Amino acid sequence: MSATRQYPRKEMADLAARASVELEEASAEEIVRWAVDTFGARFCVTSSMADAVLTHLVSRVAPGVDVVFLDTGLHFNETLEVRDEVRRTLPVRVLSVRPELTVGQQDGIYGPRMFHRDPDQCCHIRKVEPLERALHGYDAWATGLRRDESPSRAFTEVVSYERSRGKVKVAPLARWSTQDVDDYIARYDIPVNQLLNDGYGSVGCWPCIRRTGRGEDPRAGRWAMFDKTECGLHSAA
Numbered sequence: 001m002s003a004t005r006q007y008p009r010k011e012m013a014d015l016a017a018r019a020s021v022e023l024e025e026a027s028a029e030e031i032v033r034w035a036v037d038t039f040g041a042r043f044c045v046t047s048s049m050a051d052a053v054l055t056h057l058v059s060r061v062a063p064g065v066d067v068v069f070l071d072t073g074l075h076f077n078e079t080l081e082v083r084d085e086v087r088r089t090l091p092v093r094v095l096s097v098r099p100e101l102t103v104g105q106q107d108g109i110y111g112p113r114m115f116h117r118d119p120d121q122c123c124h125i126r127k128v129e130p131l132e133r134a135l136h137g138y139d140a141w142a143t144g145l146r147r148d149e150s151p152s153r154a155f156t157e158v159v160s161y162e163r164s165r166g167k168v169k170v171a172p173l174a175r176w177s178t179q180d181v182d183d184y185i186a187r188y189d190i191p192v193n194q195l196l197n198d199g200y201g202s203v204g205c206w207p208c209i210r211r212t213g214r215g216e217d218p219r220a221g222r223w224a225m226f227d228k229t230e231c232g233l234h235s236a237a
């Protein structure tokens, strides 16, 4: 991808506001094409490695795109296997971003099992701060958020501007249903995290997830002991 100029913040906010309206009915590929044409190499993808749908889709439009994976040190092996398969099989550059502290160092400073006492702080150390660091060299990032995943994601815009980060967030799959995702996986034989075939409705760190029952919100298994539904990556305004 060729580099484009860096946009001033005000211009990025205006760009995002216009694109949010103009691309609301656009296909996922058209949304990605807009992001690539607008931001070039200053655009990246983030992936939780639940599956490789978004990564695959973006790599078709922009081979060589950077894919940011937050390696919290607390992932299931199944998740790391998807990351490795993506790295092996897709034309992308996977960047595994780690927290400043290892799990052992975090335990030493804050006490063991912070995820069971203060998951917000744990998520901040192991996810939010690493994401801020990873996004430093980019103006725009794509996420796999979908409106039908949970009530907290029901109003996801296809393009938005995060004023606090100074970044444009792109959600090409926002309007996709679970069926759309399944169809794409079948059509392109996309790598899928085995946890999703083993009763987990979503993918996350092993201490903070449980299997979900039939008919349950797919994200109901996250931080089940707490009044917490998101890790903080998507709460930037």
Ligand code: SF4
Binding pocket: 072, 074, 114, 115, 118, 119, 120, 122, 123, 124, 126, 127, 204, 205, 206, 207, 208, 231
């Ligand atoms: S999901 Fe749990 S273990 Fe992972 S960073 Fe957040 S609180 Fe920590």
